[in-house]
Amino acid sequence: MDAYDILGPSEQYIQGDKACVYGALIAGCRFFAGYPITPATEIAEEMSRFLPKLGGTYIQMEDEIASMGAIIGASWTGKKTMTATSGPGFSLMQENIGYAVMTETPCVIVDVQRGGPSTGQPTMSSQGDVMQARYGSHGDYEIIALCPSSVQETLELTIRAFNLSEKYRVPVILMMDESIGHMREKITIPKDVLIANRSTVDISYAYYRPFRTGYMHATKIPEFAPFGSGYKTFITGLTHDEDGFPTTVNPKAHSDLIKRLSEKITDNIDDIFYVNNKHLEYAEIAVISYGISARPSLAAVNMAQKLEKNVAFINLNTLWPFNYEFISELSKQVEKIIVVEMNMGLMYHSIREAAEGRCDVVLVSSLGGRVPTPKDIVEMIK
Amino acid sequence: MRREIRITGSGGQGIITAGYLLGKAASIYDGKISTQIQSYGPEARGGASKTEIIISDEDIYYPYIQMADIFISLSQEAYERYRRDVKKDAAIFIDPTFIRPEKNGCYSIPATEEAIKMGSQIMANIIMLGAVAQITGVVSIESLQKSIRSTINERFLEMNINALLKGCELGKRALEENTIKATASD
Amino acid sequence: MISNDEIYEKYIRKGTMPTILCAGCGNGIVLNTTLRAIDELKKDIDKMVFVSGIGCSSRLSSYIKADGLHTTHGRPIAFATGIKAANPDLDIVVFTGDGDCAGIGGNHLIHGIRRNIDITVIVLNNYNYGMTGGQASPTTPLESLTTTTPYDSFEHPFDLSMLAMAAGAPFVARWTISHPVQLVKSIKKGLQVKGFSFIEVLTPCPTSYWRRNRIRDYEGIYRWYKENTVNVKRAESEPDKICIGELQNIQKKEWTEQWKELVERVSK
Numbered sequence: 040m041d042a043y044d045i046l047g048p049s050e051q052y053i054q055g056d057k058a059c060v061y062g063a064l065i066a067g068c069r070f071f072a073g074y075p076i077t078p079a080t081e082i083a084e085e086m087s088r089f090l091p092k093l094g095g096t097y098i099q100m101e102d103e104i105a106s107m108g109a110i111i112g113a114s115w116t117g118k119k120t121m122t123a124t125s126g127p128g129f130s131l132m133q134e135n136i137g138y139a140v141m142t143e144t145p146c147v148i149v150d151v152q153r154g155g156p157s158t159g160q161p162t163m164s165s166q167g168d169v170m171q172a173r174y175g176s177h178g179d180y181e182i183i184a185l186c187p188s189s190v191q192e193t194l195e196l197t198i199r200a201f202n203l204s205e206k207y208r209v210p211v212i213l214m215m216d217e218s219i220g221h222m223r224e225k226i227t228i229p230k231d232v233l234i235a236n237r238s239t240v241d242i243s244y245a246y247y248r249p250f251r252t253g254y255m256h257a258t259k260i261p262e263f264a265p266f267g268s269g270y271k272t273f274i275t276g277l278t279h280d281e282d283g284f285p286t287t288v289n290p291k292a293h294s295d296l297i298k299r300l301s302e303k304i305t306d307n308i309d310d311i312f313y314v315n316n317k318h319l320e321y322a323e324i325a326v327i328s329y330g331i332s333a334r335p336s337l338a339a340v341n342m343a344q345k346l347e348k349n350v351a352f353i354n355l356n357t358l359w360p361f362n363y364e365f366i367s368e369l370s371k372q373v374e375k376i377i378v379v380e381m382n383m384g385l386m387y388h389s390i391r392e393a394a395e396g397r398c399d400v401v402l403v404s405s406l407g408g409r410v411p412t413p414k415d416i417v418e419m420i421k
Numbered sequence: 422m423r424r425e426i427r428i429t430g431s432g433g434q435g436i437i438t439a440g441y442l443l444g445k446a447a448s449i450y451d452g453k454i455s456t457q458i459q460s461y462g463p464e465a466r467g468g469a470s471k472t473e474i475i476i477s478d479e480d481i482y483y484p485y486i487q488m489a490d491i492f493i494s495l496s497q498e499a500y501e502r503y504r505r506d507v508k509k510d511a512a513i514f515i516d517p518t519f520i521r522p523e524k525n526g527c528y529s530i531p532a533t534e535e536a537i538k539m540g541s542q543i544m545a546n547i548i549m550l551g552a553v554a555q556i557t558g559v560v561s562i563e564s565l566q567k568s569i570r571s572t573i574n575e576r577f578l579e580m581n582i583n584a585l586l587k588g589c590e591l592g593k594r595a596l597e598e599n600t601i602k603a604t605a606s607d
Numbered sequence: 608m609i610s611n612d613e614i615y616e617k618y619i620r621k622g623t624m625p626t627i628l629c630a631g632c633g634n635g636i637v638l639n640t641t642l643r644a645i646d647e648l649k650k651d652i653d654k655m656v657f658v659s660g661i662g663c664s665s666r667l668s669s670y671i672k673a674d675g676l677h678t679t680h681g682r683p684i685a686f687a688t689g690i691k692a693a694n695p696d697l698d699i700v701v702f703t704g705d706g707d708c709a710g711i712g713g714n715h716l717i718h719g720i721r722r723n724i725d726i727t728v729i730v731l732n733n734y735n736y737g738m739t740g741g742q743a744s745p746t747t748p749l750e751s752l753t754t755t756t757p758y759d760s761f762e763h764p765f766d767l768s769m770l771a772m773a774a775g776a777p778f779v780a781r782w783t784i785s786h787p788v789q790l791v792k793s794i795k796k797g798l799q800v801k802g803f804s805f806i807e808v809l810t811p812c813p814t815s816y817w818r819r820n821r822i823r824d825y826e827g828i829y830r831w832y833k834e835n836t837v838n839v840k841r842a843e844s845e846p847d848k849i850c851i852g853e854l855q856n857i858q859k860k861e862w863t864e865q866w867k868e869l870v871e872r873v874s875k
Contacts, residue, residue, distance in 0.1 A: 040874065050449055052441070052445035052448050052449055052455070052457075065429055070689070070692070072689060072692075090822035091869055091870045091874065092873055093873050094870055094874065096692050096693055098688065098689075098692050099717070100685065100688070101685075101718035104682060104685065105682065105685035105688070105715055105718070106681070108682040108686040108689060108715075109686065109688050109692070110689060111678075111686060111689065112658070112678075112688065112690040113689035113693035114689075115676060115690060116693040116694035116697070118574075118694075120689075120751065130709045134679055138678065160439045163461075211820055218458070218484070221458065221459065222455040222456055222457065222458050222484055223441065223445075223450070223456065223458075224455070224456050224457075224484075225448040225449060225455065228745065254482055266656050266674040266690060266694065267654055267694060267697050270674075271653070271672050272674050272675070273668070273669055273674070273675040273677070274675065274677065275618070275677035275679065276679060283671065284620075284622060284623055284669065295619060331484075333482065334482040335482060337482050368636065385611030405672030410483075410485060412483065412485075412487065413482065
């Protein structure tokens with residue numbers, strides 16, 4: 040059965056969490072492992088309802104560490120896999136997220152952000168995990184993190200998360216927040232969606248080396264041989280050579296590997312990085328935000344436009360990889376960048392770094408689950 | 422035009438359902454833009470429950486209430502906790518079974534009383550929705566009906582539609598009796 | 608019976624030889640007996656996945672010419688659960704150790720058993736964290752010396768097989784590496800059981816554990832195993848000894864079968 044057969048009418052009034060499930064199922068996700076946590080529980084609930092109808096698999100694991108392990112294991116059978124969690128669970132997943140990076144395992148992790156640190160504010164919105172998405176696991180690596188600002192965008196970016204994960208063989212993190220996760224809005228289920236699948240091995244076993252790249256295809260992404268396909272693939276989180284075997288004390292092997300893992304992302308930043316801009320052309324001020332706070336930011340920009348201010352709005356739908364060049368160019372054009380975030384200033388640091396003092400970078404920070412109002416932001420534009 | 426609606430009551434009274442039905446009616450069937458958010462407490466039953474719906478002809482950027490146009494309450498506790506950030510000329514709806522009507526005038530809709538008469542107290546939320554739609558026109562009755570039909574389990578459908586119509590009737594009566602400023606001359 | 612040379616030719620990745628294992632380590636015997644069991648059952652090795660955690664025990668997956676997943680510390684049962692649940696046609700063997708399985712991964716063990724997912728877990732219990740140089744583990748016997756119990760260990764050790772039995776594993780067996788024939792038989796049974804099979808092997812770590820505990824020759828280690836274990840059939844007469852043998856064999860509904868039934872039920 041096809042996802043479209045069971046999702047219901049093409050227009051629905053649903054929560055962001057549910058839209059995430061719709062996106063995943065349309066993208067081809069057929070395996071979900073998770074553990075209940077507010078405000079991401081609805082994703083597990085909907086998955087448990089839909090997946091068996093599609094012949095997929097839902098499994099509730101004993102914790103988030105196991106959930107992450109299970110989706111990596113399942114991904115190696117060739118399935119598209121996902122888990123969903125919030126701050127405390129996201130912390131527990133970090134080691135295995137690093138494992139997925141190292142073993143180039145496609146999978147999608149949804150973090151519906153709530154107030155932290157620790158148990159914090161389970162039912163309140165926050166954007167405090169954006170640095171954890173980038174740097175949460177140990178060691179050097181690049182990762183992809185996307186961030187939706189509406190229920191419709193949640194559906195679309197979940198599909199995009201799967202596509203990027205399959206294409207680049209990297210875990211992709213969908214950074215939702217409680218507001219988007221629990222808010223209801225009308226969605227239109229898209230038809231004729233572009234779906235990407237990991238490129239599978241098309242070379243005979245005798246010549247197959249699981250982590251060799253640039254041999255059959257001119258990319259830094261290896262071809263995938265699922266478990267059970269006879270290719271006898273060995274996967275390890277240890278530093279490994281092109282055969283996948285541990286080579287843990289060879290500095291060149293390690294540096295070659297982690298450089299390739301990073302470059303396969305950074306070389307393709309033009310394909311991966313995607314933002315929503317408004318009024319950028321003549322802007323003297325730019326307001327940058329993402330997630331729920333992007334909405335009052337856009338409202339504020341529209342209000343300021345009416346006051347004849349040349350203000351641009353930038354919705355950072357792609358948080359990571361961070362596009363330094365894009366912000367650098369922006370800093371040459373505008374006098375001031377206003378960063379609106381529901382944390383004490385996290386993306387603010389990367390933006391300031393990329394601006395290199397060429398323009399003012401100011402922060403509108405909102406904490407405690409309070410979504411900043413358009414008025415808060417307009418004050419800064421004036 | 423942007424209209425901000427807050428519905429409050431205690432957990433178990435169907436407050437969130439009412440918000441969902443209202444938002445869905447506006448966005449799916451009235452062709453407007455609508456958002457619905459809800460407050461989450463640890464308790465599913467009891468305690469104060471709240472949902473906020475924005476209905477607009479244009480894109481809704483800020484999905485939270487700044488100053489409510491319509492405030493609805495079905496319990497004293499929720500009324501006391503959430504009757505803030507409400508416009509001076511807002512339409513206030515209360516259920517007199519639980520809340521004393523406001524001095525400056527409000528719509529006193531005996532939703533719970535009528536629901537009990539119908540044989541199911543949990544219909545109070547739907548009765549209240551009918552009255553709100555009838556008086557404010559924030560959504561059409563027809564769309565609310567469609568919203569209920571596409572949401573509620575068939576077994577309970579007839580009862581819900583009857584409750585909605587009962588609410589409309591109460592709304593008409595409230596308008597006729599001009600309860601709006603009943604005590605304005607005080 | 609297949610010879611060792613034939614096993615080597617048929618199942619071992621030559622590029623990974625020699626192993627990292629120390630002289631006198633018992634892990635090679637576990638690898639050998641596992642491959643023997645697979646060969647005797649005429650299993651299609653291309654439909655098997657060898658999953659392991661971190662530690663000396665967990666290196667075994669890399670030596671077998673088959674699909675293998677060398678995971679994070681303590682988590683092989685969680686990864687294996689994902690593989691099996693996503694593709695029930697694959698046969699999964701998990702190699703894990705006492706630290707991996709009873710320490711950091713204890714929660715996954717009991718939940719894997721509770722779910723009764725069809726995997727065969729082989730625990731190489733060597734009484735210590737060998738790879739990091741011999742620290743106390745959750746199975747270190749009382750009064751042992753390790754690098755982190757320099758004045759004797761006083762924490763009560765886990766009896767892993769008893770834990771697996773109590774959690775309800777359909778198949779539980781325990782042997783020492785001086786019982787290779789019995790071990791092959793039990794691994795075969797474990798692979799055939801539809802459900803969670805738990806096979807504990809007492810395997811010596813001469814370098815890190817026994818050297819510190821005053822047994823410095825292989826004969827001495829093997830004598831210790833002989834003197835301190837008793838077959839389950841005679842366990843009542845010697846209750847203080849470690850009980851070995853086939854300890855549990857019960858029928859229980861398995862996870863992937865139940866999931867299949869559920870899918871058939873709801874997709875009608």
